[in-house]
Amino acid sequence: MPPHTPAPPFDAEDSLWADLLSPVRRRLIASAGAAVGGLAVTSTASAAPNTTEPGQPGFRPIVPPPAQGRSPWGQNTAAEATPRPPSVRPGESPLPSRPRAYTDIKSYHAHIYFDEDSYQKAALLRRWAAERFPVELGNWNLEPRGPHVTPSFYFGFTNDLLPVLVPWLQLNSLGLTILIHPNTGDGRADHLYYALWVNRAQPVNAYNWPAPKPGETEPLEEVFPNVVPTVPLET
Secondary structure (H helix, E strand, O other): OOOOOOOOOOOHHHHHHHHHOOHHHHHHHHHHHHHHOOOOOOOOOOOOOOEOOOOOOOEOOOOOOOOOOOOOOOOOHHHOOOOOOOOOOOOOOOOOOOOOOHHHOOEEEEEEEOOOOOHHHHHHHHHHHHHHOOOEEOOOEOOOEOOEOOOEEEEEEOHHHHHHHHHHHHHHOOOOOEEEEEEOOOHHHHHHOOOEEEOOOOOEOOOOOOOOOOOOOOOOOOOOOOOOOOOOOOO
């Protein structure tokens, strides 16, 4: 636009948008429009001058100043030492004197996780497993259930199937996340510390699961197969 041509005045739509903006931003838009048109912004007696340059008379920051007061966390948190947290793993305080017997494992669960994009893969894997292995097949869990934070299904299996089912799941996971955990009578430790993962791990909400007291065990999750294989296992 030539310097001698005055900027067009705001129309009704411009005024509507200006009314929806804060007074400060409205003044900035008006100032910018005048600058494009080559016009000097003239202040009136009723309106205080405004500028976008800090330190100049009439400057009003768009970002409000920080709230006045003190943090409830205190003023010296950056200088705090890094403490050692208490142990949350079973048997670590004090360290055990001898290893546990592997025969403490009575059975296994495999939890297969899926979502709205991968449910067809989960359905295929579920059918393949039920056709080939004598497992205890659970229901579909379409919402978080127990310590599992996403949709899932599970099947339980006996110890003798472990050397076959784990490699089978590794090769046939279809990219799904799978949690394999033993059943020892300590559900918290079974899900958090004794677990195996196929593909990637994901959060398991079992930290509030009460740990058994010394010498006590939870009711053991037994496995009762409820499917009969109908397809020979590929070898």
